[in-house]
Amino acid sequence: MKTSIRRSAIFTGAAILLLTACGTSGSAQSSAPGKDDDGQLKLGYVLPETGQLAFLGPPMIQSTNFAIKTINDAGGVLGKPIPKVAGGDEAGQEAVAAQSADRVLNTGVDAIIGAAASGMSLAIIDRVTGESVVQCSGSNTAPTFTDYDDGGFYFRTAPSDALQGPILAKTIQGDGHKRVALVARADDYGKGLLDSTKKALEDGGATVTVAETYDPKATNYDQLVQQVKNSKPDAAVVIAFEEGTQILQGMIEAGLGPQQIGLYGTDGLRSEELPALVAPGKPATLAGMKGTAPASASNPEYVKALKAFAPTLKELQFAPQTFDCVTTIALAAEQAKSDDPGKFVDEMIAVTKDGEKCNSFAACKELIADGKDIDYDGVSGPLDFTDAGEPGQATIEVYTYDAKGQLQTVSTEVSKGQE
Structure with missing residues (x-):
């Protein structure tokens, strides 16, 4: 099985403890009940329900829910359904986004989708990755994230500006x-x-x-x-x-x-x-x-299916990229045979490149079950993550x-x- 080694992804035990202790002030760094290899992948989001980017909230949140339904309809991850997503509002305010991230982390999630705005992700990234929880944004485009010291736990399916x-x-x-x-x-x-x-x-x-x-x-x-x-x-x-x-x-x-x-x-x-x-x-x-x-990528089947799932949606911007965040996380957990983010994080890059191509969770899951390395091409197009955990082309x-x-x-x- 191929694996990916990301920048800053390998630490000594002492360095991991130091990063966890110093990742943020005011967050419940050690109290989150999740991240144990309990066999059930748990997801959360911090996305704009209010604030300047509230128009992006519905497509990103509904696409998250739609991806979870698609995954669960295909048998779930590791044989178990992904439970209802734990949500928080980034609100266009750093303090609110940070509080939302803390609340979502305290529900025991293994990965967080979001935030939508680059500034809001910068407000929560140390909290999330400092807990060794995977973070994936479908809309962060600031070049800052390419070289950000995230311990290897931050990814994005949107390209850098x-x-x-x-x-x-x-x-x-x-x-x-x-x-x-x-x-x-x-x-x-x-x-x-x-x-x-x-x-x-x-x-x-x-x-x-x-x-x-x-x-x-x-x-x-x-x-x-x-x-x-x-x-x-x-x-x-x-x-x-x-x-x-x-x-x-x-x-x-x-x-x-x-x-x-x-x-x-x-x-x-x-x-x-x-x-x-x-x-x-x-x-x-x-x-x-x-x-x-x-x-x-032009994907009328995805658009039709998403609109059937959420008929009131008008704006679709960054919905496909968000869907791909959820699916990539799920496939990484399948490939790692673990819902522990400390384990499946090493497969996040690997499942997007250099394997047998597949373009749905169900098809990719079947290849994984057959012992194959996969190359997930998302509904937003080929991902082909670089070592920085982001698309290499846009x-x-x-x-x-x-x-x-x-x-x-x-x-x-x-x-x-x-x-």
Whole structure:
């Protein structure tokens, strides 16, 4: 059986005790009842039920539940069903996310799905991995996580923004723009994507007229908009979450809308509701605005099945990646023949590459039962985890809004990183 050795994954017994003791302050580091090899895989999540990214909560939570149902319908993990998932709200607030993580950990989970926002994952990662519990996010894109000292327990099925930035830059320059203003929220997500986009633009010969980060909790962005206008760009990029609505309104009022310059967003703004939020009753206001976001492989069977499971779902962003987090964890436990995260963590990378291909839990489980090494290709596409526990390449969607305010896919591009 193949196994993977991740960075920082091998410790002496003393180092493990030290990491557990120092991983966080205020968390119940040694009181969680789980992580014993009891034969039943237990999962939890910390995802946005409220807050700026609340629109991502339903698709990610429902996809988690759908993945569990799919696994249980195939006989469960290690012959037992995964019980009801223990949930917590990240809420867009670090303190709330940390409290939620503590509560979920105290239920004895073996792995946690989430958080959705990179900043919220950074608020809980030491708590989770310090307990030697696996953490897998379907939406964290900040480059920070690639080299984060997580003891080998953190994974993500969403690609790093180091892969998205070059596609965004290529799109902007392909549209003929040469002077580009960049503004981004001042967190790991915003800074990471700003830096990778800026480098790619400059490497391509474009001039970055301004590269500014802002406080996402600010109540007024007039000065930021004026900075962009004064730099006289022919294109502007807004790397934002919910607060981007206010920034876009200010830019349009300042004559920096998509009818005047190239206007671009990223995954934090990719929402079918954005035009209505920016200009209620005027859907054409954002017509022509473009953006990039991690895409999923075209998978109509998964989409149809998820919508049948959760008929009220409208937004599907990061749902496939979340499904793949759950399935990868389950397959790793099957391959390790253990629900102990300290044991199945060594199979998390291995089950995504260099084995016999399979694209469902049931099919992969059957191969494992036959003693085969597997290569799980997820509903979001091939995973092929690097040693950092993340996809080695990314399919990036280029999206736009039409005159009716409808979200459209322009194209998809593949961006490859380095092993």
